[in-house]
Amino acid sequence: MARMCMHGYMSGRVQGVYFRQATVAQAERLDLDGWVRNLVDGRVEVLFEGEETAVNELAGWLRQGPEAAEVTALELQEQALQGISGFIVRC
Structure with a gap:
């Protein structure tokens, strides 16, 4: 499976x-x-990478976010793989 990276707001x-x-x-x-x-x-800013199907699934989820959220705009762009390991909240 192909890996990909997305960055957005x-x-x-x-x-x-x-x-x-x-x-x-x-x-x-x-x-x-x-x-x-x-x-x-x-x-909110996000950068995520992994298998293409999983990346696309998270991108779809980000359009709504958690129950209390109201996403009015989502901007995502594909980027070169960053080689990150794990997923964290950054300050």
Whole structure:
């Protein structure tokens, strides 16, 4: 299976709704590597890589996020593989 990497931003009600923690849980369930963090402008930034089907599944989940979130915009772009191991919340 092919591996791929995506980087992007979510806007809307995405902070203070456990978005980062839920993203970590989804990424770990899908065996993805990368990170997620809050930005000062209210968006959430994410970078994740792994098997193409798992990357696409997380990308689909990010369109909604956790139950309390309201994602109004999702911007994702494919990037070169970063060689990251594990999935963490970054500061």
